[in-house]
Structures are given as C-alpha cells and as structure tokens.
Amino acid sequence: MIKVRQSGIMNCFRIINITDMGGSLRSIGEQLKKMKKILVIIPAFNEENGIIGIVKEVESLGFDYVVINDHSKDQTLDILKRNKIEYLNNPINLGIGGTIQTGYIYAFEKGYEYAVQIDGDGQHKPEYIVEMLNYMKESQCDMVIGSRFITKEGFQSTYLRRKGIKYLSFLIRILTKRHITDPTSGFRLVNRKIMECFMHDYPRDYPEPETAVAVLKKGYKIGDIPVVMLEREYGKSSINFQRSVYYFVKVSLAILFAAWSYREEE
Amino acid sequence: MTVHLRMILIILTIIAAWIFSVNVKHKKLELKYTLMWFGEFVILVIVLIFPEIFQYCGYILGIRTVMNTVYFLGFLMLFVIAFIATVALSRNSVRVKLLAQKVTLLEKEIREVKQGKSKGCE
Known part of the structure; x- marks a missing residue:
C-alpha cells in the first residue's frame, strides 16, 4: 500500500493501492457514489470569519453539505447567500441541539445514508470523514466519534475541560459499561438508524454526551477513531466559566436520565 | 385567626383576582391558564370567610392554627399551578422548536423551487 496524497476531490482517497489501477479506479467510482450518500452538517452561529474556509474544504473533498445558520447576529447569513453556499x-x-437536529431531519428526508456533523469554527478537519466511514463499515458501528484523546495529538483542550471530559467518560462507563474516549466531541458520523432516532429526540443544549448514552442504551454501537483537532480558529466556545457549573449539573443529570429512559435492547 | 388579618387577606386576594381579570380582558393572559388561579382565589376566599371548615383539616395535618393551614394549602396550590405551568412551558418549547425546524426546511425547499432545483442524494 502506498499513500497517495492528491488535491481536490482525490483527497478523500488518501490510501490507494496502486498495484491494481483498474480496481482502484472502480473503487474510486464506488467511493464517489458512496460519498454522495453522505451529508456533512455544519452548524453555524456567528461564524462569519470561518465558515467559508470550512465549506470550501468540505466542497473540495466532494461531499454534499449543508450549513445551518442558527439565527446568527453577524454577517453569516449574508456570506452564505453571497457565496451560493447550500444553507438552511x-x-x-x-x-x-435544535440546529443539529434540523440537519439530521434534512439528511434523513433527502435520503442520505450517512450524516456527519462537524463544527463550523474550524476545529474539525473534514479529511477524516472517509476514515470515519471506513471504520464504521469495518466495525459495524452505528455511530463513529472523532476523538482527540486516543492518540492525544493536536489541541487537547484546557486542563479543567479535560478533567470534565474524563469525568463524563467515567459516568458513561458506569452507566453503559462502554468506554467512550471523547464524549463531548461534536465530530460524529451516524447512519440512517441513528439519524431516525435523532430526528425524534435530540436534546437542546450540550447534546453530545447525552446522545451518546441514549444511542448506547438503545442497543446501537459507537466506535471512535483518533482525530487531530485544531484550536478553534474563529468565534468563542459556547461554554464559558459561568456556564460551566450549569453544564456540569445539566449534562450529568441528562446522562442519568438518558440511561434511565432507554432500556438496553439485547 | 383575627378578623383583621382575614379582611386584609380577602382584600389582597380580590386585588390579585382583579389583576388577573384585567390581563385576561386585554388578552395578555389566556383564560385557559388563568382558570387554576381563579380556582385558588375562590378556595382562599371561602377559607378566609369560613375558617372553621379547615380547622379539622389542620387538626389531621397536625397544624395548630388555621392561619398555618391556609398558608400550607396556599403553598400546595401554588406548587400545583407551578408544576402545570412548567409542563405547559416545556411542551410549548418543544412545539416552538418543531415549528422553527419545519420553517427552516420549508424555506430551503421554497428557495430551491424558486431557483428551479431540488437536490437530494438520489
């Protein structure tokens, strides 16, 4: 296997076996078809500075995408209109939560087989999407989370947040007996089954850890692959110091309720 | 319970009922959600006029004075009203979200129809 890095649409086939060109061309064709079955959901709230960058990156990889403007107060909507970007x-x-859920409803109604959510602030690199998809198929997972904490490369968040994430991981492990290394990661690929679940039920704020528990308790499988995340390029985190207490209490309770609400299916 | 205190509480209850009525009249409050408040006011006024009704009730609950029974019942009724209001608020919040999401999706569809395209994965 020789790693071939190419620009543009070829970027997504980062690993091509060049000893079988005919086969690889066929597989590229198949991959292209598959890619059309993935929708990249990009939520955007006040992301006027960074949104174009992330959209161009996703476009260059050849994925269908939709940006969801969550009633931004800045010029985000104008930028989306002006640049003819697909948006809701x-x-x-x-x-x-409500924004991502809209994305899942859209993806499901449009018939996409997979949906992947990535942040609109440049933290997540879209190039990992193909790896996530391959991992989903290999491991028969229903949801794949891009995790910062497997190889511990890239931006690792602040000390306190890392401790908080460890605590959430621990709580989820106690309740579901499964280990999720990065339960707060908003870089997730899901299949249609999970899309359908999320269409009907998705929490409003800080949804990631809670939905992971709900998915596990419903008997679906979650896998995670290592990704490198960048420090957010634009905008600011939705969780500031004042909100962290609310976050801690709300997310802990939400995880407990999610574990209680859904009985594990054998 | 002194007549003096009872009179003050009755007047306060009537003022509260009047404030609610004015708001219903001006359509600031929906009658549906105001009914339970009126129910509470009526019960309060009855108890304040005939406190002996609740003397037995207080005896059962182990409350010595009628006044404390009134406060206790008032608290219970407020609890029920607050609970019902929280249920209504949560339900409405979900409904607003659903409506907004529908609007979001329809708006895109209308835009696409106007531009003469409708994209899906097929």
Whole structure:
C-alpha cells in the first residue's frame, strides 16, 4: 500500500493501492457514489470569519453539505447567500441541539445514508470523514466519534475541560459499561438508524454526551477513531466559566436520565 | 385567626383576582391558564370567610392554627399551578422548536423551487 496524497476531490482517497489501477479506479467510482450518500452538517452561529474556509474544504473533498445558520447576529447569513453556499436558515435561535437536529431531519428526508456533523469554527478537519466511514463499515458501528484523546495529538483542550471530559467518560462507563474516549466531541458520523432516532429526540443544549448514552442504551454501537483537532480558529466556545457549573449539573443529570429512559435492547 | 388579618387577606386576594381579570380582558393572559388561579382565589376566599371548615383539616395535618393551614394549602396550590405551568412551558418549547425546524426546511425547499432545483442524494 502506498499513500497517495492528491488535491481536490482525490483527497478523500488518501490510501490507494496502486498495484491494481483498474480496481482502484472502480473503487474510486464506488467511493464517489458512496460519498454522495453522505451529508456533512455544519452548524453555524456567528461564524462569519470561518465558515467559508470550512465549506470550501468540505466542497473540495466532494461531499454534499449543508450549513445551518442558527439565527446568527453577524454577517453569516449574508456570506452564505453571497457565496451560493447550500444553507438552511433557522428563523429563531434554536441552540446547537435544535440546529443539529434540523440537519439530521434534512439528511434523513433527502435520503442520505450517512450524516456527519462537524463544527463550523474550524476545529474539525473534514479529511477524516472517509476514515470515519471506513471504520464504521469495518466495525459495524452505528455511530463513529472523532476523538482527540486516543492518540492525544493536536489541541487537547484546557486542563479543567479535560478533567470534565474524563469525568463524563467515567459516568458513561458506569452507566453503559462502554468506554467512550471523547464524549463531548461534536465530530460524529451516524447512519440512517441513528439519524431516525435523532430526528425524534435530540436534546437542546450540550447534546453530545447525552446522545451518546441514549444511542448506547438503545442497543446501537459507537466506535471512535483518533482525530487531530485544531484550536478553534474563529468565534468563542459556547461554554464559558459561568456556564460551566450549569453544564456540569445539566449534562450529568441528562446522562442519568438518558440511561434511565432507554432500556438496553439485547 | 383575627378578623383583621382575614379582611386584609380577602382584600389582597380580590386585588390579585382583579389583576388577573384585567390581563385576561386585554388578552395578555389566556383564560385557559388563568382558570387554576381563579380556582385558588375562590378556595382562599371561602377559607378566609369560613375558617372553621379547615380547622379539622389542620387538626389531621397536625397544624395548630388555621392561619398555618391556609398558608400550607396556599403553598400546595401554588406548587400545583407551578408544576402545570412548567409542563405547559416545556411542551410549548418543544412545539416552538418543531415549528422553527419545519420553517427552516420549508424555506430551503421554497428557495430551491424558486431557483428551479431540488437536490437530494438520489
């Protein structure tokens, strides 16, 4: 196997076996077809500086995408319109949960087989999507999370947040007996089954850890692959110091309720 | 319970009922959600006019004075009203979210129809 790095649409086939060109061309064709079955959901709230960059990156990889403007107060909507970017526009601010859920409803209704959510602030690199998809197929997972903490490369977040994430991981392990290395990661690939679940039920704020528990408790499988995340290039984190207490209490309770609400299916 | 205190509480209850009525009249409050408040006001006024009704009730609950029974019942009724209001608020919040999401999706569809395209993965 020889690693071939190419620009543009070929970027997604980072590993091509060049000893079988005919086969690889066929597989590229198949991959292209497969890619059309993936929708990249990019939520955007006040991301006027970074949104174009991330969209161009996703476009260059050849994925279908949709940006969901969550009633931004800055020029995000204008930028989306001006640059002819595929977008959905929330009439009111729905928060990250409501926004992502809209994306899953859209993906499901449009018939996409997979949906992947990535942040609109440049933290997640879209080039990992193909790896996530391959891993999903290999391991028969229903959801794949891009995790910062497997190889511990790239931006590792602040000390306190890392401790918080460890605590959430621990809580999820106690309740579901499964280990999720990065339960707060918003870089996730899901299949249609999970899309359907999320269409009907998705929390409004800080949804990631809670939905992971709900998915596990419903009997679906979650896998994670190592990704390198960057420090956010633009905008600021939705979790500031004042909100961290609310976050801690809300997410802990939400995880407990999610574990209680859904009985594990054998 | 002194007549003096009872009179003050009755007047306060009537003022509260009047404030609610004015708001319903001006359509600031929905009658549906105000009914339970009116129910509480009526019960309070009855108890304040005939406190002996609740003397037995207080005896069962181990409350010595009628006044404390009134406060206790008032607290219970407020708890029920707050609970019902929280349920209504949560339900409405979900409904607003659903409506907003529908609007979001329809708006894109209308935009696409106007531009003469409708994209999906097929």
